[in-house]
Amino acid sequence: MATEERINEGKTKEIFRIPPGDDGTKLVLVRSRDTLTAFNAKRKDEVDGKAVFATQTTINVFNYLNDLGCPTAFVRAGDKENEFIAQECLMIPIEWVARRIATGSFLKRNPGVPEGYTFKPLKIETFFKDDANDDPQWSDEQILNAKFEFNNRKIGKNEIYWMKRLTDAVFRVLEKAWRTLGCALVDMKVEFGVTSKGQIVLADVIDNDSWRVWPGGDKRLQLDKQFYRDLNEVTGDALVELKKNYHKVQILTEDFLPRPEDRKARLLIVAGSGADKPFIDEAALLAGKYGITNVFRRISSAHKSTSEALDLIAEYEDGTPTVVICIAGRSNGLGPVLSSNSTLPVINAPNNSADWAAQDIWSSLRMPTGVGCTTVLNSSEAALAAAKILSLNDHIIFGRILFTQLSNVGKVFEADNLFNNN
Numbered sequence: 001m002a003t004e005e006r007i008n009e010g011k012t013k014e015i016f017r018i019p020p021g022d023d024g025t026k027l028v029l030v031r032s033r034d035t036l037t038a039f040n041a042k043r044k045d046e047v048d049g050k051a052v053f054a055t056q057t058t059i060n061v062f063n064y065l066n067d068l069g070c071p072t073a074f075v076r077a078g079d080k081e082n083e084f085i086a087q088e089c090l091m092i093p094i095e096w097v098a099r100r101i102a103t104g105s106f107l108k109r110n111p112g113v114p115e116g117y118t119f120k121p122l123k124i125e126t127f128f129k130d131d132a133n134d135d136p137q138w139s140d141e142q143i144l145n146a147k148f149e150f151n152n153r154k155i156g157k158n159e160i161y162w163m164k165r166l167t168d169a170v171f172r173v174l175e176k177a178w179r180t181l182g183c184a185l186v187d188m189k190v191e192f193g194v195t196s197k198g199q200i201v202l203a204d205v206i207d208n209d210s211w212r213v214w215p216g217g218d219k220r221l222q223l224d225k226q227f228y229r230d231l232n233e234v235t236g237d238a239l240v241e242l243k244k245n246y247h248k249v250q251i252l253t254e255d256f257l258p259r260p261e262d263r264k265a266r267l268l269i270v271a272g273s274g275a276d277k278p279f280i281d282e283a284a285l286l287a288g289k290y291g292i293t294n295v296f297r298r299i300s301s302a303h304k305s306t307s308e309a310l311d312l313i314a315e316y317e318d319g320t321p322t323v324v325i326c327i328a329g330r331s332n333g334l335g336p337v338l339s340s341n342s343t344l345p346v347i348n349a350p351n352n353s354a355d356w357a358a359q360d361i362w363s364s365l366r367m368p369t370g371v372g373c374t375t376v377l378n379s380s381e382a383a384l385a386a387a388k389i390l391s392l393n394d395h396i397i398f399g400r401i402l403f404t405q406l407s408n409v410g411k412v413f414e415a416d417n418l419f420n421n422n
């Protein structure tokens with residue numbers, strides 16, 4: 001391509017500037033090479049196909065993260081299988097490591113901690129990218145006092161908190177995705193960059209060199225680059241085995257984003273009257289944002305059509321993970337009646353727009369024993385409560401909730417920065 005201008009070249013990738021996107025976003029093409037390195041490139045091999053395995057794994061991971069609402073530099077796959085398109089970033093020279101299980105370098109730096117020790121919460125560590133000094137571990141204070149500034153973004157305390165929170169969230173959603181495939185995510189390394197607009201985003205790559213993955217939690221089955229580091233001698237047979245692992249990881253990560261037909265989580269919104277439509281729509285809209293794709297809207301009345309209301313709830317007792325939101329004005333018979341006649345979790349979101357709301361609410365709160373429904377005061381909170389229950393079984397909903405919460409944290413930091421850019 002005549003329009004390509006190479007702006008960077010590292011051990012495994014070349015970066016080319018390409019024409020900006022329609023919205024003026026500066027873009028780069030990231031092209032991988034078949035090179036595999038370890039121990040700061042003291043061990044180096046050419047592995048035919050590695051560039052494609054690595055790029056496709058990165059594409060799978062970033063498509064998943066983008067779907068969840070994680071801020072990333074990744075834009076789309078490229079025309080060639082060893083290329084992808086990303087926002088051009090100035091890279092923050094820190095490696096952010098999240099650990100669930102103690103192994104590797106952590107054990108050397110922390111004598112006395114046994115291999116296999118589980119970090120709850122995750123352990124987040126930071127290392128300054130400095131090949132000449134073997135990437136020394138840095139404290140928050142060292143990062144702060146480096147006074148990094150990229151594209152007018154000062155890396156202050158809030159930015160450091162933010163990147164730690166993002167590292168934690170990225171690990172947790174990748175851990176969930178790996179768990180659905182029967183594998184334990186042990187630890188992971190990520191990097192952040194600053195876009196031309198000053199936004200901090202997850203950048204570089206996340207591929208099979210970025211993490212440790214143990215099928216069934218068994219270290220001996222490790223699928224990642226550690227296999228290469230652990231080789232006493234790099235033989236042809238070992239490289240064949242390694243290629244199989246990298247290809248396997250490429251194929252497995254394709255399932256991080258499940259097919260729509262494999263997403264079972266279901267939300268049933270039942271309202272007592274057609275007049276409740278605005279509340280139904282509000283709950284459905286938010287449920288969609290949280291990644292609940294199966295939303296059913298029904299009208300039924302526990303007072304007027306009691307036996308049909310019981311038939312209706314029985315329809316949804318088919319073993320599919322389902323949460324019910326009940327929206328009713330005046331006396332809420334609907335939620336309590338459906339709740340005491342089904343095993344599905346029922347959340348009342350009473351239509352409290354009437355003058356009598358303060359009295360009406362008691363019909364959603366004070367129940368006979370054995371009913372067990374919960375009550376929130378508006379439809380959007382009901383949708384979030386439903387999403388949280390469904391997220392126990394669905395890693396997409398889990399991730400959407402987590403990154404929504406994180407985006408709220410980001411807004412607090414941005415607001416604070418306007419007053420106090422430290």
Ligand SMILES: Nc1ncnc2c1ncn2[C@@H]1O[C@H](COP(=O)(O)OP(=O)(O)OP(=O)(O)O)[C@@H](O)[C@H]1O
Nearest residue numbers: 008009010011012013015073086087088089091204
């Ligand atoms: N979206 C991006 N915009 C600009 N530069 C990027 C982007 N993503 C990655 N890079 C940079 O491209 C360079 C080449 O990548 P590569 O991984 O090959 O480098 P490396 O040899 O590992 O060196 P480094 O220690 O800098 O990562 C790196 O400096 C990386 O930070």
Ligand SMILES: [Mg+2]
Nearest residue numbers: 010011012204
């Ligand atoms: Mg690199």
